[in-house]
Amino acid sequence: MPWNDKFECMPVEKLNKLQLKHLKKTVAWVCERVPFYRQRLEKIGITADDIKRTEDIAKLPFTVKNDLRDNYPFGLCAVPMEEVCRIHASSGTTGKPITGPYTIEDLNQWSECMARNLWSAGVRKEDIFQNAYGYGLFTGGLGFHQGANLIGCAVVPTSSGLTERQVMLMKDFGTTALCSTPSYALTIAEQAEAMKIDVRKLPVRVGVFGAEPWTVAMRKEIEERLGIKAMEAFGLTELCGPGVAFDCEAQDGLHINEDHFLAEIVDPATLEPLPIGEQGELVLTSLQRRAMPMLRYRTKDITRLRREKCVCGRTLIKMNKISGRSDDMLIISGVNVFPSQIESLLLDIEEVEPQYMLIVRKKGYLDHLIVKVESKKEVYDAGPQKRAEIENKIKGHIKSTMGVGVEVNLLEPKLLTRSEGKAKRVIDERPKS
Ligand SMILES: [Zn+2]
The missing domain is CATH 3.30.300.30 (ANL, C-terminal domain)
Structure with missing residues (x-):
């Protein structure tokens, strides 16, 4: 049973109508409040009224990472600072970081998206949830923390690092659910092996991993070495952080939270929209974000979308595991x-x-x-x-x-x-x- 079946199992036609309503509202919202979007849309003569079906999104210009850098720190913020209640930022290894302001409503929606992700992975109220994502500007730590709070499990906010202590707490507290980047999960496995602790015999049974691309083979390796089920979380700072898409019990593609994000696939070379099922670059538009909505954000992630009946009962569209980033190619x-x-x-x-x-x-x-x-x-x-x-x-x-x-x-x-x-x-x- 999903966390929120009203939205996660909504009939596709109804979902499409809901997306259209939110899309029109978002376009009107940014036109009114963000000069960057207003100027771009005025230039091509498009207003929210020109969006008559979701496919009309193709009329809108793309937003890319450099647009966020050029408008650093708050040029794309659509609300006055008094309405902002949190600001995250990307690690920004090159140049200025990407900033992510949130209103209280944005944070609540983010928690909802994360709760769907964790619930789908099997995390429940009774769980002891060790959160080994970095807490701080990075969206991983607090994003997972909020989702786990909404479910009501016992959150252990270890943050990343101090690996020996992670293993000790996992054993002493009887951690049942773990989250971190996939590469850090392996680091934890290795540390436990060095400490002669067999994690497979500990109560931990599920892990939710994300924030970096990982292969199916890596998932298997983590499942074997930690003796857990390894589930995936997908997201990016530009959209909200984790919570954009998540694994279900089928472990065969990630369901996109379509009431919050409209996904498209475009040809990375020509930028033309591709039909569902074809491989290309994932483009995301936020549908309900207030502080910093994104119109057609080019993620650079290469994947394909699938609209199909899933064994879990969700109707949300699925995206394949990211096969790579066009930047990393x-x-x-x-x-x-x-x-x-x-x-x-x-x-x-x-x-x-x-x-x-x-x-x-x-x-x-x-x-x-x-x-x-x-x-x-x-x-x-x-x-x-x-x-x-x-x-x-x-x-x-x-x-x-x-x-x-x-x-x-x-x-x-x-x-x-x-x-x-x-x-x-x-x-x-x-x-x-
Ligand atoms: Zn499913």
Whole structure:
């Protein structure tokens, strides 16, 4: 049974009408209150009255990350500061961060979206919920915290980091539900193994993971090592944080909270809308946000949408697991390569740990990809000949599946820095053009 069946199981036609109503309202709202949107819409002569069906969204211009940076910090804020009650921001590794102001109504809606996510993962009032997402400007910590509060479970706000303590509390408190980034879940698993604590024997039974792309193979690895069911959360700071889409018991695509977000898929090159079912870039429009609505935000995430009957009973459209970000795509000898593809191939190889790093360099005129991956201890200890054999095995596996030649370096176990939040897996050393 969903958290809110009125919206999660709404007949598609009714849902579409609701989206249209909210879309018109959002367009009118930003036209009235945000000069950036007003000028853009005036320029093309579109008003809220020109939106007669949801497909008319294609008439509106896109919003991109740079628009948010150019209007930093509050140029896109649609309400006076006295109505803002929280401000989050992205980590902003390059340039200015992305800011996210919320009204109290926005926060309540966000909690609702997160409660749907956690409820769908099986989190209930009786659970002890260890929240190992970073608390702070990052939306992960407080986003999950609010959703868990709404359900009414016992939240343990550990935040990320201090991994030894995470494991200790998990054991002592009898944590039953965990959330963190997928890479940090692995770090926790590894720490527990080092402390000789078998997490699979602890009461923890479910984890909700997100904030970085991860493959199905990585999900399996986490499920096996922690002895839990690993569910997914999807979202982005620009839209609200986590809570945009979530896994259900089918673990086969994420349901988008369509009463809050209108999703489209566009061709990343031509930006033309693509029909449901085709792969392309995910574009999201917020439908009920007040402080900072987004019109047609280009997420850069590559996926496809599916409108189908789901075993869970929800009618909300599904999106496939993100197969990569158009930003992260590498072009190696003319072949498009997503780091996630390499990840799932590495997880096929039983002699290595799921800890890796990709380095891209120029070798002459060609791009050269180096895959650094940690070996299992017994493989490393078996000596250089065994290591070379495994390196060749990985090289061959990548070549035969993806058609690209790469260099593989097998590393000593525990050599790479462990992630406490979003893992950095790609280092691009090519000169910037
Ligand atoms: Zn479902």
